[in-house]
Amino acid sequence: MRIPCPYCGDRDVQEFVYRGDAAPRRPDGEDGMFDYVYLRDNPAGAMREHWYHAQGCRTWIVVTRDTVTHRIEGAVLARDTNR
Amino acid sequence: MSRYSVFSLLAHALGGHRSWVPAWRDAAPTEGYDIIIIGGGGHGLATAYYLAKVHGITKVAVLEKGWIGGGNAGRNTTIIRSNYGLPGNEAFYEWSMKLWEGLEQELNYNAMVSQRGVLNLYHSDAQRDAYARRGNAMRLHGVDAELLDRDGVQKVVPFLNFDSARFPIQGALLQGRGGTARHDAVVWGYARAASALGVDIIQNCEVTGFLRDASGTVTGVETTRGSISANKIGLAVAGNTSRVASLAGLRLPIESHVLQAFVSEGLKPAIPGVITFGAGHFYISQSDKGGLVFGGDIDGYNSYASRGNMPVVEDVCEGGMALMPMIGRARMLRSWGGIADMSMDGSPIIDHTPIDGLYLNGGWCYGGFKATPASGWCFAHLLATDTPHETATAFRLDRFATGHLIDEKGQGAQPNLH
Numbered sequence: 116m117r118i119p120c121p122y123c124g125d126r127d128v129q130e131f132v133y134r135g136d137a138a139p140r141r142p143d144g145e146d147g148m149f150d151y152v153y154l155r156d157n158p159a160g161a162m163r164e165h166w167y168h169a170q171g172c173r174t175w176i177v178v179t180r181d182t183v184t185h186r187i188e189g190a191v192l193a194r195d196t197n198r
Numbered sequence: 199m200s201r202y203s204v205f206s207l208l209a210h211a212l213g214g215h216r217s218w219v220p221a222w223r224d225a226a227p228t229e230g231y232d233i234i235i236i237g238g239g240g241h242g243l244a245t246a247y248y249l250a251k252v253h254g255i256t257k258v259a260v261l262e263k264g265w266i267g268g269g270n271a272g273r274n275t276t277i278i279r280s281n282y283g284l285p286g287n288e289a290f291y292e293w294s295m296k297l298w299e300g301l302e303q304e305l306n307y308n309a310m311v312s313q314r315g316v317l318n319l320y321h322s323d324a325q326r327d328a329y330a331r332r333g334n335a336m337r338l339h340g341v342d343a344e345l346l347d348r349d350g351v352q353k354v355v356p357f358l359n360f361d362s363a364r365f366p367i368q369g370a371l372l373q374g375r376g377g378t379a380r381h382d383a384v385v386w387g388y389a390r391a392a393s394a395l396g397v398d399i400i401q402n403c404e405v406t407g408f409l410r411d412a413s414g415t416v417t418g419v420e421t422t423r424g425s426i427s428a429n430k431i432g433l434a435v436a437g438n439t440s441r442v443a444s445l446a447g448l449r450l451p452i453e454s455h456v457l458q459a460f461v462s463e464g465l466k467p468a469i470p471g472v473i474t475f476g477a478g479h480f481y482i483s484q485s486d487k488g489g490l491v492f493g494g495d496i497d498g499y500n501s502y503a504s505r506g507n508m509p510v511v512e513d514v515c516e517g518g519m520a521l522m523p524m525i526g527r528a529r530m531l532r533s534w535g536g537i538a539d540m541s542m543d544g545s546p547i548i549d550h551t552p553i554d555g556l557y558l559n560g561g562w563c564y565g566g567f568k569a570t571p572a573s574g575w576c577f578a579h580l581l582a583t584d585t586p587h588e589t590a591t592a593f594r595l596d597r598f599a600t601g602h603l604i605d606e607k608g609q610g611a612q613p614n615l616h
Contacts, residue, residue: 127509128507129509133499133614135614136453149598152598153611155449155451156440156444157440157450157453162500164499164500180499182500182502183503184503185501185503
């Protein structure tokens with residue numbers, strides 16, 4: 116897989132660190148913390164996920180990738196996503 | 199079911215091998231069952247077999263979306279072992295090992311269980327201490343474990359790169375009773391034995407939904423071959439657990455990841471047992487056909503594609519070359535990927551779900567094959583008695599909420615690190 120980093124362009128997946136599903140949002144209090152830490156949709160198909168360009172620009176990005184085909188639709192900077 | 203023996207083999211041979219019959223019935227679904235098992239892999243078929251054999255429940259169907267053993271049962275590296283350190287795990291995996299040891303007689307099927315030993319190499323003082331601790335934990339559970347020093351390892355596997363400048367081999371933790379088994383034969387053996395006891399094995403039958411009554415209790419399944427009712431339904435679809443559970447509205451502490459495995463061309467016997475590299479993630483054994491079977495880490499990202507990417511191929515081969523340079527001239531014959539049901543603490547789940555009538559067996563991560571017999575035994579126990587088997591009491595679904603995690607590797611809630 117090659118990941119289209121918004122800063123660096125297409126880069127080999129080896130330069131990135133994977134963090135998983137970008138959907139869960141950390142709750143303010145204890146309520147919902149279990150869901151946030153442990154439960155996952157684990158979709159078969161398109162998924163938005165966090166990758167960290169550790170060996171590049173060192174920014175967190177949100178990649179949209181199909182978990183069935185490994186096809187990558189695109190990537191944006193994580194800080195630009197709607198939080 | 200006709201019994202397999204040397205005499206039956208001779209009789210068939212004298213008849214030119216024209217008299218063999220299928221080992222199990224290719225059943226069509228009936229209207230209802232006491233228990234439906236979703237998933238015709240090793241775990242599902244073992245569950246069905248022990249339901250019939252141990253608990254006398256024979257009105258059981260195993261539903262398989264493809265053909266039996268065509269999922270992860272056919273994609274693993276066939277290693278069996280019970281060298282775990284944590285109390286919640288060790289008793290269970292040792293129960294599995296005990297079942298492996300009697301499996302072929304039990305099933306009247308040659309599963310090629312070969313206790314050729316599993317050797318976990320250590321490369322530093324700290325790693326030796328950790329392995330000694332794990333070995334002691336095993337022995338406290340009555341499991342064989344032996345800590346070998348460098349000379350002890352050299353006697354068994356002299357071909358390793360002992361004096362590697364970066365990762366010299368200091369010794370190993372050996373479980374002599376560990377080894378390998380023939381993955382397909384395990385599935386076929388359970389299928390044949392279960393079918394003979396009256397279990398319906400229904401292939402090409404994909405579950406597309408659950409039937410629920412007004413109270414929400416699961417009463418059956420919708421499948422590509424029609425609706426089938428059941429009093430209880432067990433999920434044994436590791437790799438696809440989240441997908442099937444989502445049909446019942448369940449979200450689980452599981453992610454699906456791809457794990458690659460590799461096999462070389464056939465070689466003369468060279469590697470006596472299973473060897474794991476302690477300084478990288480690489481493990482290897484040699485199949486009875488002669489191929490070197492090896493693997494390493496999961497790729498590390500969510501995936502339902504049964505294939506991985508090149509960085510892990512490279513990483514695994516580098517590990518192999520660091521450990522045993524002699525394999526460098528062997529050609530890789532093929533590689534494949536299996537979908538591992540990675541749970542949030544790296545340990546499996548065998549439990550009720552919050553939905554009445556629905557039971558879960560999943561989260562096997564990359565270690566489901568060795569667990570096949572005990573997984574079936576314990577899941578059958580749960581389905582039949584509604585209480586967990588004594589060796590599987592820790593594999594609760596609610597442990598993630600209560601904090602009773604079984605984190606063998608100590609990585610926390612990040613599946614791609616387990």
